[in-house]
Amino acid sequence: MKSLKIILLLNIILIGCVYTYADSSTLPAVLVPPSVRRGYPLKTLILMSDSVSNILIELLHGGSVLFKTHAFPAGTTKNKHIWIGLLGIPSYLEPGAYSIRIIGEGGARELRYRRTVNVINVRYNHEKISLNTSLTELRNRKDPLVKEQTKELIKILFNFDKNALFNTGVFFKPVEGRMSARFGDRRLYSYADNRTAHSIHNGIDFAVPVGTPVHACGDGRVVFADNRVITGKSVIIEHLPEVYSIYYHLSKIDVRKDELVKRGKIIGESGVSGLATGPHLHWEVRVSGVAVDPEIFLKNKIIDKSLILSNILEQ
Numbered sequence: 001m002k003s004l005k006i007i008l009l010l011n012i013i014l015i016g017c018v019y020t021y022a023d024s025s026t027l028p029a030v031l032v033p034p035s036v037r038r039g040y041p042l043k044t045l046i047l048m049s050d051s052v053s054n055i056l057i058e059l060l061h062g063g064s065v066l067f068k069t070h071a072f073p074a075g076t077t078k079n080k081h082i083w084i085g086l087l088g089i090p091s092y093l094e095p096g097a098y099s100i101r102i103i104g105e106g107g108a109r110e111l112r113y114r115r116t117v118n119v120i121n122v123r124y125n126h127e128k129i130s131l132n133t134s135l136t137e138l139r140n141r142k143d144p145l146v147k148e149q150t151k152e153l154i155k156i157l158f159n160f161d162k163n164a165l166f167n168t169g170v171f172f173k174p175v176e177g178r179m180s181a182r183f184g185d186r187r188l189y190s191y192a193d194n195r196t197a198h199s200i201h202n203g204i205d206f207a208v209p210v211g212t213p214v215h216a217c218g219d220g221r222v223v224f225a226d227n228r229v230i231t232g233k234s235v236i237i238e239h240l241p242e243v244y245s246i247y248y249h250l251s252k253i254d255v256r257k258d259e260l261v262k263r264g265k266i267i268g269e270s271g272v273s274g275l276a277t278g279p280h281l282h283w284e285v286r287v288s289g290v291a292v293d294p295e296i297f298l299k300n301k302i303i304d305k306s307l308i309l310s311n312i313l314e315q
């Protein structure tokens with residue numbers, strides 16, 4: 001009964017979703033929402049009575065693992081271990097039924113859990129972007145440096161550090177300004193030589209003048225602050241294990257790699273550096289390496305850790 005009470009209280013913690021659980025009377029208990037929108041993070045909560053060293057969360061379709069992440073420990077109280085998993089669901093994933101598999105390793109009791117999760121459709125805008133000769137050249141450049149920088153970016157965004165617990169609150173809007181492109185926009189690039197290419201917009205663009213102060217959207221650690229060929233002067237901040245915010249096309253960077261920043265701190269100024277057709281800030285949020293809609297985080301806390309702990313302590 002006590003466990004059921006805890007579970008019911010935990011249902012209100014992971015905001016915006018209705019959760020079901022594997023077993024209400026004994027631990028481990030696993031909470032996974034029955035559905036998730038594409039372009040959103042799937043939030044999972046696991047309550048363990050004994051410690052484990054590793055919890056793997058996988059999204060499967062037709063027996064194949066499509067995406068995966070790890071859960072991270074979010075506190076221990078009254079001999080109960082709380083683990084949270086955040087799995088980014090790509091905006092391009094076909095809506096339909098998928099499986100979530102959770103495997104805990106290194107504990108006295110084995111944790112194995114599986115359930116169906118429905119990925120719900122979200123409709124995205126379509127837009128056409130014409131690139132002039134120099135931007136066409138930049139986007140198609142076969143530069144080894146671009147390849148190297150892409151590899152470096154992937155390495156950063158897929159780095160899982162279970163101790164990176166900096167931010168769990170509502171994000172701060174990095175600039176005030178008109179949104180000129182939304183997350184998930186389906187883009188058709190029209191090149192100067194009349195060729196075309198498709199792409200998906202992974203963030204939000206704010207049309208702001210060059211020199212507009214850009215704020216960190218949450219507490220975190222700067223994991224990248226440098227110039228890149230395509231994205232110009234760029235900053236990446238780690239907020240939680242495998243949760244990163246990204247700021248592109250800056251004119252000035254005011255932070256250094258490994259610097260700890262507070263929510264709202266000015267990290268640089270917006271600009272038009274790299275592949276940009278006009279002055280704007282590109283703001284992006286990655287969860288388990290996958291781009292998700294940053295607007296979600298302006299409305300809801302990613303995790304309310306203090307609420308989780310205080311509710312459990314009340315039992």
Ligand SMILES: [Zn+2]
Nearest residue numbers: 203204205282
């Ligand atoms: Zn953009």
